[in-house]
Amino acid sequence: MSSASTRRRASISREPDRRDVRSETNAPEGGTSERGPIDVRQQPATGWIEVITGSMFSGKSEELIRRLRRAQIARQRVQIFKPRIDNRYGDDHITSHSEMRIASRNSASSRELLNDVNADTDVVGIDEGQFFDAELPAVCSALADQGKRVIVAGLDQDYLGKPFEPMPQLLAIAEYITKTLAICMVCGAPANHTQRLVASSERVLVGAQGTYEARCRRCFDPTLGQ
Secondary structure: OOHHHHHHHHHHHHOOOHHHHHHHHOOOOOOOEOOEOOOOOOOOOOOEEEEEEEOOOOOHHHHHHHHHHHHHHOOOOEEEEEEOOOOOOOOOEEEOOOOOEEEOEEEOOHHHHHHHOOOOOOEEEEOOHHHOOOOHHHHHHHHHHOOOEEEEEEEOEOOOOOEOOOHHHHHHHOOEEEEEOEEOOOOOOEEOEEEEOOOOOOOOOOOOEOOEEEEOOOOOOOOOOO
16 A cells, blocks of 8 residues: 555544534434434523613613514513603503503512512513612522523613613623613714703603703713703
8 A cells, every 4th residue: 555545544534523523513402413313411591681771862772672572573481571660651561762662560679570570481671770779680690590581771871970770780790781872962973971951969860851862972961960
């Protein structure tokens, strides 16, 4: 046998069996592949946390509703919650500023929300996360540990431009984060701030157009609402 033939055979023998690799990759979960029997261990469902955050009028609730509707179309079991304090558009729906709506239920606290989630629920949606108490991150983490997909929308800053708890804590533990921007109502630039237009020192002042507007960094004036 020639030395060239020997080298060629040695090279072939060192290649991984790509057919076997494809068989494992294509094997249906919990069963056998069409190319041969494969043992596949059924893994427990893994949950996660998604946070949609930004200023007012940036499309947070709209994006939350879009994701929840897609989950419903996929025939997943979905439960949707919002804080009881937010009754701007009604008590039984989440409503975006663009008038997209989806049915929801009110919760007085994070603990109440946790107790109201059914064991067989696949997806939990939460709007206006900044209006919940400090226990919300722990509750979302507990739901994700149960294998649920948890989607939270809320403001990341208050009217002074300061972090709006408990959203910063949620951002720290979330697997997926979406930052939304509005349009500055003064100059038209991308807006990251919520400008309060009425005088009030209350941190939580529920309102919409006429009470707040979106502003960019340059046009934002935290003293205007004081």
